[in-house]
Amino acid sequence: MALPFASHLALLLTTLFGPTPAPTMQAYHFAHDGVLGTSLDLTFTAATPEAAAQAERAALAEIERLRLVLSSYDASSEVSRLLVSGGSARPSADLTAVLDRYAFWNQQSGGAYSARVAPLSALWRAAEAAGRLPSADELTTVTARIATPAWTIDANGVRLLTADRLDLNSLGKGYIIDHALAAAQAAVPTLLGGVINLGGDIRTWGIASAERSAWRIGVADPRAPADNAAPLTVLEISDRAVSSSGRYARGFTINGVHYSHILDPRTGLPANAVAATTVIARDNATANALATTLSVLTPAEGMRLAAATPGVEAMIVGADGVLHRTAGFAAYEVASSAPTATGNVTATVTIDITPTNPNRHRPYVAVWVTDTEGKPVRTLAFWGTKRKYIPDMSKWYGVMSAGARDVIDAVTRATRPVGEYTLEWDGLDDHGTAVKAGEYTFWFEESFENGPHSLRSAALNCTNGAVTGKFETTPAFAGGTVTCSAAK
Template identity: 25%
Template sequence: MKILVPLFLLFFLVTVNAQEREYVTVHKTMKLMGSRFDITVVVLDEEIGYININEAVTEITRIEKMISSWDEESETSLINKNAGIKPVKISLELFKLIERAKQISKITDGAFDISYASMDQIWKFDGSMEYFPTPEEMAKSIEKVGYYNIILNEEDTTVFLKEKGMRIGFGAIGKGYAADRAKELLISKQVKAGIINASGDLTTWGTKATGEKWLIGIANPLSKEKIFSWLPIVESSVATSGNYEKFVTFNGKKYSHILDPRTGYPSSGINSVSVFSKSAELCDAMATAVFIMGKNTGLAMINQLNGTEVIIVDSFNKIHKSNGIMFNNNE
């Protein structure tokens, strides 16, 4: 459900010459979880910095092995294989992730739902769709979707998908969770500061080598070369969902590849959503949820969540923000 950093949301990761403080900035880009990951650390020794990054990569790879629905040996695949058959005992880590995912589903009234993986693929975003699906096709496509049919047994740490054919997937929360865990690992290794950018799911800690805050530059959507505002990111995270590359158009209306798991219909009316919070996992899930819920409902929900903010760009490229966002407008 996630895309690479959109054109109007530019992440400026500034490498600073900080020899006077003996800190160096080490950066590495790689493909993990099927996406681009950029890991930057601020450390005293370059060689140790690369060792730290490799340790973070190992942690992200471990999480991918746990949550991948493509790996037939993963715990997630085992849950899906036993849908409608029997509960599956899983690790406490995965159990807690699913538990949190269900809580987010309740908060968002099902706009976020890891059982979206059960949806029939009736929408094609490769240019091959010739007609708009019928209401009957749409209803049938979501028959197996429903977070309330994910049954958790905390005492036995088991998960049971009630309906045969049900599936769960972590495409709208997994990279954020992996970024959080990698950050936690690096902090435990006494890494002073850094940024983990998982294809737009970004989390930070500490400051630049100069002591300055990490900054996110938001470009003006009407003039992508101009910075609309700068936002400091302090011990925080951000995730973005957008419809820039994958969409279809019927009768002049653009429909996003981000589907509403409650109806089967694609989202419309929003170009992008960026959510800010301490947890990259929460940002990841909420960016998708707000995109689906729409501008007004999404803003109302975020304004009720402590420590969470959002910037929405609607289909007319107009920016809307939650109550806690204060722009430094450079226009």
């Protein structure tokens, strides 16, 4: 079911260089980084670019409004002020709704899902810094503390029963996504469709294009989660939300061993029975809560909970690699007969496009490979949204030789850190042919709309063991690394 060369930005190449859809069916794309600590991609099917831009502004405004309600990282947010006030106040309807849903899923999951994991995460971060595992006594103390109710809500308002920071990030992010899409719809009633993808958590609505009513969503493979890697599967959905969770994106490293950032509130230990989960639901708050919950439960427990939840379908990748699907999940999947061959050369490119100016859109980015004669071999990624700025990517624009790409509108994945992207090269060229071991140059080009431009490269001899090169940091742009090797 793998798709060759597919990435969550493949649609951009088709949109920018393929046939232009009819004006009433055109998809407009907007990309940001550093939104709620991750990436934000917006797509709106609109009659005009002005209408799409208005929808973008409405969605961003709603995200910011709700950030000031739910963010535990902002001292001025409503939930932070509630903690400072001593824990008694009349909450907004938004905060009340999120707290109610956390309480509901905490009960449904038997305590596997909780808004009280912040002290547990802090314990593991401290242990990582100290280079040791948390002790059994430390885990027992914290898990006993967070097992008790954190708040009560009645006609008089909300009363906190703890001084610990509440972690409303997962369900709260889903709630924000749902409301951001609703805000865009309300601001531009003529919209025909839209997708909001916040760090891999997605909400879809309406039609994708004149040729395709449903939106295509790739599911990141936990065994190969690079941003340009072939997805584990592809879903076709509309008027649905999809979220994924997994231990591959973040975590703790202690004495050289990686531990998942997903912690079981009942034991205090990293959740290890599941590699990744994907949940389809009517709203993203539900999809997000369940994706995290199913990462903590065993696959059998998770399948039972998902099957018992109306409007939900789920897929779980067990730690052993076995796939578990609810009865209706396969109905959303798109079959593919694409080959999964690899060449003799492999490479991993890690880039950081953390914005130095939070008010800018994400920069246009191209990463590609050329041979010793400067001829293009493979485009690993191209990220950009507007035709008129593509020529500003002067080097890539001059050599670009993209092969056929499958159209994917977004990829659901575990949330990535802001600005960090990983790309893999499987040793094939843009036509799917394996290349020989030898010298190759890896290019990294960035450009902002009406802003600075950067071109960096690293020439590597990919013939023997692993060799590493660097993309140097500049005042306006962060850097990156590339490591390549050849099969012996």
